[in-house]
Amino acid sequence: xxxxxxxxFAIVLVLxxxxxxxxxxxxxxxxxxxxxxxxxxxxTEVGLEILRQGGNAADAAVATALALVVxxxxxxxxxxxxxxxxxxxxxxxxLDFRETAPAAAHRKTYLDEAGEPVPEASLVGxxxxxxxxxxxxxFELHRRYGKLKWRVVVEPARRLAADGFAVSRRLHHGLVxxxxxxxxxxxxxxxxxxxxxxxxxxxxxxxxxLAATLADxxxxxxxxxxxxxxxxxxEEVSKRxxxxxxxxxxxxxxxxxxxxVRFEAFGWQVASADLPSSGGxxxxxxxxxxxxxxxxxxxxxxxxxxxxxxxxxRRAFADRFLLGDPSAAKAGADELLAxxxxxxxxxxxDPMKASASSSVEPWEHAVASDGxxxxxxxxxxxxxxxxxxxxxxxxxxxxxxxCALYVPEAGFFLNNEMDDFATVPGRxxxxxxxxxxxNEVAAGKRMLSSMSPTVAWREGEAVALGGRGGxxxxxxxxxxxxxxxxxxxxxxxxxxxxxxxxxxxxxxxFSEDDALSPETKAELEARGHEITWVGSLAQVHAVRWSAGxxxxxxxxxxxxxxxxxxxxxxx
Ligand code: DON
Numbered sequence: 168x169x170x171x172x173x174x175x176f177a178i179v180l181v182l183x184x185x186x187x188x189x190x191x192x193x194x195x196x197x198x199x200x201x202x203x204x205x206x207x208x209x210x211t212e213v214g215l216e217i218l219r220q221g222g223n224a225a226d227a228a229v230a231t232a233l234a235l236v237v238x239x240x241x242x243x244x245x246x247x248x249x250x251x252x253x254x255x256x257x258x259x260x261x262l263d264f265r266e267t268a269p270a271a272a273h274r275k276t277y278l279d280e281a282g283e284p285v286p287e288a289s290l291v292g293x294x295x296x297x298x299x300x301x302x303x304x305x306f307e308l309h310r311r312y313g314k315l316k317w318r319v320v321v322e323p324a325r326r327l328a329a330d331g332f333a334v335s336r337r338l339h340h341g342l343v344x345x346x347x348x349x350x351x352x353x354x355x356x357x358x359x360x361x362x363x364x365x366x367x368x369x370x371x372x373x374x375x376x377l378a379a380t381l382a383d384x385x386x387x388x389x390x391x392x393x394x395x396x397x398x399x400x401x402e403e404v405s406k407r408x409x410x411x412x413x414x415x416x417x418x419x420x421x422x423x424x425x426x427x428v429r430f431e432a433f434g435w436q437v438a439s440a441d442l443p444s445s446g447g448x449x450x451x452x453x454x455x456x457x458x459x460x461x462x463x464x465x466x467x468x469x470x471x472x473x474x475x476x477x478x479x480x481r482r483a484f485a486d487r488f489l490l491g492d493p494s495a496a497k498a499g500a501d502e503l504l505a506x507x508x509x510x511x512x513x514x515x516x517d518p519m520k521a522s523a524s525s526s527v528e529p530w531e532h533a534v535a536s537d538g539x540x541x542x543x544x545x546x547x548x549x550x551x552x553x554x555x556x557x558x559x560x561x562x563x564x565x566x567x568x569x570c571a572l573y574v575p576e577a578g579f580f581l582n583n584e585m586d587d588f589a590t591v592p593g594r595x596x597x598x599x600x601x602x603x604x605x606n607e608v609a610a611g612k613r614m615l616s617s618m619s620p621t622v623a624w625r626e627g628e629a630v631a632l633g634g635r636g637g638x639x640x641x642x643x644x645x646x647x648x649x650x651x652x653x654x655x656x657x658x659x660x661x662x663x664x665x666x667x668x669x670x671x672x673x674x675x676x677f678s679e680d681d682a683l684s685p686e687t688k689a690e691l692e693a694r695g696h697e698i699t700w701v702g703s704l705a706q707v708h709a710v711r712w713s714a715g716x717x718x719x720x721x722x723x724x725x726x727x728x729x730x731x732x733x734x735x736x737x738x
Contacts, residue, residue, distance in 0.1 A: 195659040195721040198733025202720035203231055204708035205548035206242070206635075208730035209332055210234035213323040214550055215732045217315065225253065225312035226320050228550045228558035229305050233324035235546050236301075237377060238332050240580060241341045241568045242546040242635070245380070245392060247582035248300030249562030250440045252427050252620040254629065255312055256556065259438045259622065261427035264304020265613045266297025266584045267420060271411040274607050277590040289590045290597065291348055293410025295570040295583035297614060301562060302389040304422040308558075311424075321385035328578070329378035336368040337727045341567050348571045354404060355573040355580075377578025392577060393417040400576035408572060412581070425493075428500045432458065432623075433652045439621040439644075440561075441500055442493045446619030449487065449641035451504050452512070453479040454648070459513035467654055470690035471518075473683065477669040477676050477696060478516040480642055481527055484600075484671035488529040491589075491605035492612040498530045521695035524674035529603070544568075545618065545635035549710040551718050553734070557631040557710070559620035561640075566597065587614035598637035601672045619644045623652075627714035630658070634723065636705025639677075642668045643705035658711050659721040666704040675699045 203214035214231035235243025248266040277288045289295050342365035350356040366372050383391035398414035405412040427438040428447030432454040439447030456479035465471050489497040545563035570583035589602035606615040619641045620633035634640050650661035665682035675697045688698055706723040722729035
């Protein structure tokens with residue numbers, strides 16, 4: 168395995184340098200009739216409106232996700248894909264609507280004749296786009312669990328697109344930040360920079376072409392996008408810029424119901440995203456390793472907990488190297504969450520000294536013998552209804568505005584999810600992740616994700632959560648859970664608390680600016696850890712239900728925060 172550590176490190180630093188600082192906390196929203204936490208106030212309000220109309224958590228989650236397509240077009244999407252973990256009563260399920268590689272994709276799609284990666288090929292322009300899964304995924308989630316009529320669930324998003332909405336500061340800043348790459352495509356430039364400038368924060372924006380798509384989606388379902396004129400338009404614009412996405416790819420796409428990763432941790436039952444995401448396996452294995460390393464009895468503050476969790480992540484992310492589409496992965500939850508393997512992994516942790524990542528081999532080698540980035544390009548929403556049904560849904564275009572190509576006939580951006588494949592195995596991707604052959608590009612395959620929509624419950628209590636932030640999603644999700652489960656934090660405090668991150672390679676602890684005291688940092692360095700400061704590590708949104716029907720919603724204060732809301736106050 169050859170790994171360019173320097174390349175990985177450089178990518179990480181460049182991308183981390185631009186992150187916003189965490190903002191101050193706020194009280195959690197509490198109420199009694201259901202709750203929604205999402206990135207945007209207008210989208211959360213749509214979810215609440217649907218709950219008030221008698222919709223359940225699935226109706227509200229789909230309506231919120233569709234509202235995000237309109238008001239947060241840099242991440243909310245119909246041109247990307249996502250994952251959802253759902254708990255309705257005792258039934259716990261996992262919907263995989265991750266993008267797939269187009270039929271014409273192969274392991275050399277992103278390489279030149281010399282076998283070197285073609286710059287930007289998996290990041291910018293439609294060659295970077297996987298086959299979108301959101302149109303049929305959101306429809307399928309509603310088909311199986313929704314209570315309200317489909318058109319009722321789609322209508323609030325259509326209305327926002329048709330009547331207009333106030334451009335958020337985040338959207339404005341995202342457009343400004345990505346102007347150079349977005350304006351390489353006249354389709355994108357014409358819509359988003361009409362006079363050469365991005366719409367100002369607060370400006371009223373209507374997107375009639377998206378309203379038309381949503382109107383047809385409401386009456387016809389996904390074929391309004393995956394066949395006919397819109398599918399042809401997607402194929403044409405893709406071809407125009409050297410892409411390989413076809414109308415046939417769109418028509419052939421199908422979401423998949425899967426079993427979530429299930430495990431028990433600290434007295435809670437947990438269900439999270441299994442392959443094609445690494446998220447649930449990472450959350451489950453690291454929870455089990457820190458439990459074996461006496462996490463519960465370790466002082467909350469100081470170096471020891473940071474050391475233990477970094478060592479757990481170092482090992483879990485080494486195993487991520489083997490993961491990919493379920494058809495190609497070299498290991499999965501059965502192997503990586505097996506007690507014997509977790510025992511072996513935790514026994515290899517020196518309680519006082521950092522291991523070198525170069526000495527921690529992925530499972531396959533260990534059994535036989537022996538960078539990171541984040542921007543605001545994924546969006547997570549958590550919903551609970553009055554009956555305690557929960558949906559944790561994360562959806563993404565991968566990078567901010569995906570591949571930067573807007574499809575005017577459809578009203579949305581295409582993703583650049585192909586970069587989540589190991590386009591060159593052994594070399595770091597956008598998130599500094601070094602990935603293996605199991606995640607090589609091949610037609611029809613799903614690219615490995617880190618998204619971690621998660622539901623956890625015990626007698627009389629349940630939470631749903633997840634986040635954005637690439638490889639930092641599973642580490643942030645676990646830290647929130649540990650704060651909430653073991654340290655008496657309420658949901659909001661559990662989200663607010665500073666975070667750290669490690670992902671095997673690069674071999675560093677990433678720490679939010681305020682996560683480590685000078686003494687703790689010095690102690691960790693003395694143990695052999697390298698510390699890199701970062702502005703923020705992922706953004707997590709969560710909801711909670713407790714017996715008697717009381718609900719709570721909380722959003723992460725990092726990176727512009729989000730919006731939580733409940734159906735009605737208790738008092
Ligand atoms: O699926 C994944 O792991 C990535 N495409 C997620 C990207 C992401 O979270 C970016 N957001 N900040």
